[in-house]
Amino acid sequence: xxxxxxxxxxxxxxxxxxxxxxxxxxxxxxxxxxxxxxxxxxxxxxxxxxxxxxxxxxxxxxxxxxxxxxxxxxxxxxxxxxxxxxxxxxxxxxxxxxxxxxxxxxxxxxxxxxxxxxxxxxxxxxxxxxxxxxxxxxxxxxxxxxxxxxxxxxxxxxxxxxxxxxxxxxxxxxxxxxxxxxxxxxxxxxxxxxxxxxxxxxxxxxxxxxxxxxxxxxxxxxxxxxxxxxxxxxxxxxxxxxxxxxxxxxxxxxxxxxxxxxxxxxxxxxx
Ligand code: KIV
Numbered sequence: 001x002x003x004x005x006x007x008x009x010x011x012x013x014x015x016x017x018x019x020x021x022x023x024x025x026x027x028x029x030x031x032x033x034x035x036x037x038x039x040x041x042x043x044x045x046x047x048x049x050x051x052x053x054x055x056x057x058x059x060x061x062x063x064x065x066x067x068x069x070x071x072x073x074x075x076x077x078x079x080x081x082x083x084x085x086x087x088x089x090x091x092x093x094x095x096x097x098x099x100x101x102x103x104x105x106x107x108x109x110x111x112x113x114x115x116x117x118x119x120x121x122x123x124x125x126x127x128x129x130x131x132x133x134x135x136x137x138x139x140x141x142x143x144x145x146x147x148x149x150x151x152x153x154x155x156x157x158x159x160x161x162x163x164x165x166x167x168x169x170x171x172x173x174x175x176x177x178x179x180x181x182x183x184x185x186x187x188x189x190x191x192x193x194x195x196x197x198x199x200x201x202x203x204x205x206x207x208x209x210x211x212x213x214x215x216x217x218x219x220x221x222x223x224x225x226x227x228x229x230x231x232x233x234x235x236x237x238x239x240x241x242x243x244x245x246x247x248x249x250x251x252x253x254x255x256x257x258x259x260x261x262x263x264x265x266x267x268x269x270x271x
Contacts, residue, residue, distance in 0.1 A: 010045050010086040012118065012140050012184040018045075018217070019206040025185075025218025027208050028226070031057050031074040035223060036081030044085050046208070048120065048220060049075040051090040051150070056224040063149045068095045068106055075114035087116045088142050093150040096121055096130050103130030107139050120187065122148035124174025128181060135182040143178040143186035145171050146212065158235075160211070162191045175199045175207075187220060188212040190237070211237030 003017045018025055027046035030036040031053040039047060053074050054066035068091075075089040089110050096103035107119045118140035121127055131141050146161045155161075162168040171191065178186055185206040188196050193213020200207040200216045209216035221238065224230040228243040258264035 004043075004045065007084075009084055012086065015045070015086065015185055015206050016204075019204070025206055025208060027218055027220035028223045029053075029220070030078050030081070030223055033077045033081040036078040039223065040082045040085050045218070046220075047078060047082055047085045047087050049078050049087065049089040049114075049116065050120075050222065051092045052222050054092075056222060056230050062152050064093045064152075066092045068092055068109060071095075072110060072113045075110060075116050079115045086118065087114075088118045088120050089114060089116045090120045096127065100130040100133040103127075104133045104137055107134045107141075108137065111139055118142055118184065120144055122150045124170070124177055128177055131178065131183065132181050141178075141181075141183045142208075143175070143183045144189065145174055145178075145186060145191075146188045147190035149189075158190070160190050160192065162195055168192075168195050171195065172199060172202070175203055179203050179205050188216060190235075211235060 002023055003014060003021055004023055007014050015025055025045050027048055028039050028044050029048045029050040029052055030039055031049060036047055049071065051063040051066050051071065053071070054060045054063045057074070058066065060066070071089060071092050075087070079087050091103070091106055091110070095106035110116060110119055119134065120142040121131060122144040124143070124145055131143070134141055147155070147158065152158070162171045175186055183205060185208060186203070188199060188207055188209050190211040193215060196207065196209050196212030197215025206217040208218040208220050210220045222230070225233055225238050226241050228240045228245055229248075231245050255264070
């Protein structure tokens with residue numbers, strides 16, 4: 001029996017066992033109780049309360065505006081909807097880059113106020129002191145390398161990262177550094193597939209890709225993108241499994257017509 005079907009609750013240990021056995025890890029974002037409940041029921045391994053909430057929930061252009069309090073609100077709602085998956089929460093921009101003490105107190109707030117299982121942080125060597133401090137407090141950390149949206153103003157664009165040798169070798173060094181520090185997994189975003197495959201081969205911890213090719217240990221997508229709720233984002237790596245925008249707006253259109261025509265409520269729908 002696969003590790004995935006055997007377990008009642010996904011832990012960081014389960015994920016490393018899955019990597020060892022060559023079983024792929026599935027991960028999706030969620031930001032609220034109802035969606036978390038649906039994707040957990042469908043058998044997702046990891047639920048990420050991503051700071052992409054800033055884009056898809058709040059309508060901001062970048063992930064930078066979302067606050068720690070807002071992330072805590074989303075994460076606590078998600079945790080209430082999840083029974084099996086591991087819940088990972090993004091530390092938002094500005095809550096960990098200042099210094100490692102501030103980083104630890106942000107991570108502690110997330111763990112105490114949401115009951116999530118782990119935090120995720122963007123960056124390598126620049127944030128390693130904070131990563132180590134959080135890990136020493138017993139909080140599991142997932143890394144995030146490649147395209148790191150919290151640094152969009154430094155990059156200036158959302159194009160594929162680490163195509164050049166210099167950036168690729170820094171990414172590889174950063175991945176090793178995060179593994180040595182004790183991270184249980186790393187997200188690799190928008191990098192060449194050959195590099196994703198190489199990092200996954202060299203590291204013992206799971207590498208979860210988003211636009212990092214098929215040679216990594218698992219995949220993550222933003223749930224609003226893969227369900228077609230958000231239609232404004234169509235990168236090459238995105239596979240849309242549904243067109244919920246059309247489905248929902250069709251249903252709402254029918255409701256509007258029924259209300260206007262007096263067809264709703266009918267006799268059985270009233271007291
Ligand atoms: O915030 C997010 O949704 C993420 C994923 C894109 C990995 O970090």
